[in-house]
Amino acid sequence: MASKFTVSHRSGWLMAGPAFGLMVAFVLLPFVFAVAFSFTNQRLISPNPTEFVGLTNYEQLLGLGLLTLDPLKDASGAVQMKDGEPEYPSLRSYTRNNPDYPQYDGKREWFSFSSGGDARTFVLASDVVFMKAVVNTFLFVIIVAPLQGGLALGLALLINQKLRGINVFRTIYFMPVVVSIVVVSILWKIIYDGNSGLLNNILSGLTFGAFQPVDWLGNTNTALGAIIGMSIWQAVGFHMVIWLSGLQTISPTLYEAAAIEGASKWQVFRYITWPGLRNTAVLVLIVITMQAFGLFAQINVMTKGGPIDSTQTIVFQAIQRGYGKQDISGGSAISVILFLIVLSVSLVQRYLTRDKEAK
């Protein structure tokens, strides 16, 4: 509908220019910088000039190697044992200045598995902590996305009833969303406390003392789970509201028709509600996934990545390096890796949830 009355090149740029310029300067430019810095040895403050170093930063983060070793044998040919386990040659002899194995230089053991017989395969990584951070972040996303999305839908269905005072409950369920994640993290840190924490005391009370107190954040088995639980508690109301707005777009006549046909509750959900929520579901999934990959504040306040790196995450690593160690190039490389992960995951999600009928 271009008419001579709506064409105004100058006014258009005048009105959109400031916001667009700010976005170029503070989003686009830093993004381009992140990519550029990731190929250099840039530091925040450095006496040495910045140099192009190619893929070195990426190799230092992502470098992996496999090393299969046979156990040590004594003179008679029997396997040497140590603490009831077969003993293997020291990995250090391969990873420290061994000219025969340059590919393993500087790498450390990430994990190992048995590879038939007595042989064992060791997975070596240039940066074991970063690898753990990647695994933890994916774990967080894979657990949080369906759980939070599902619970939010459950709450939305519960709130969508016509009951007196239902808005009061909606208001309460949404309340944690407006509270800062930093405040929430501190509160939950106290609730999760191993000695006198509220959670331990509540669980012990509910089980009449049978429950043994757990140091939720100090235990490698429970720390990430505790952070997942708290994160869902804080954000589930947000997605409940998005589901609710989706529910309200479904025509009431469909429900009336179903009631006349005598459809069961499950049938109503399966054939009317769920198909009507398709677009909302895609949106909720993508939004939760993107937010989950950014996991940082909870970690920084509650665990600092510990215990034993069991709650390290990609963003926490990026900040520790880029800001803590002032290693801008290393932090940038992690940022670029994170961006590529988020981009590919959201492309895959879009592909999997594409509208198959509408072609």
Place this chain on the structure above:
Amino acid sequence: MAITSADNRGLRLTVRYIVLVLIALIFCFPLVFMIVSSFKPDLQLLQDSGNLRAFLPVGDLSFDNYFAAFERAPVGLFIFNSVMVTGVTVLLSLFLCSTAGFAFTFMEWRGRKLAFTIILATLIVPFETIAIPLLLLASKLPWIGLDGLTYGWLNSYQVQIVPFIADGLTIYLFAQYFKDLPHELIEAARVEGATWWQIYVKIVMPLSGPVLATAAILKFLAMYNQYLWPLMVVQEEGYRPVMVGLQYFFQLNIAWGEVMAYLSLITIPVLAFYLYLQKAFIASIASTGVKG
């Protein structure tokens, strides 16, 4: 069986309310714990956290923790900084993002499509991925202020404000909203000889109450609760916002009563604001979910 259908309905209704109340308790208890504890002395706070008294305003209650918090840290300054940074960013954001949304929706100009595509593309760039290079950029940017020309934005208000004025979501929200306004009205005004600025001020803005509220609430929440960025760029006490100011309470001996008082101080105003405007808050989140 003598259960009539009316009894049955009453029973089911009761069960529903019990479920709703139990879930409500789950969402409430940490916040109730925070507020109640802020009035208790440390020793009692720790003793009570082992039982239900943790949620009850019982025992030796006073405002002592609040006075102590103000003594330990410049709490007033932190709150001022946060309010200042949040307020200025919200206002500038509403103005610049609405003019941009206006230009993208109603006007034809060279480069419009490309610029809009770039803005939409930034929606998939999480802030965390640009934080590190942005830190380097901010440490080198020039600024003309009271001291004349200086370089480096670290430890300032502008470093907390300027990068967050324009964002893809806000511009997109405005553009979406404007799309549904009657375009004939705007074209007619153009034919009558109105300038774009007049149309923006006199026609479009008066019709934009809902989207302005949405954009303001979303920006307010994001800015007031900001943590990662000020943590990196503000070292000096004078510019610290409330979330970074928290660090003062975790140095040396932690007094949990003071921590709770500080957390309550920075959280209760937001909660009150939310409870007062809860319909608008929820509508603003819901409107981000309506795909256009």
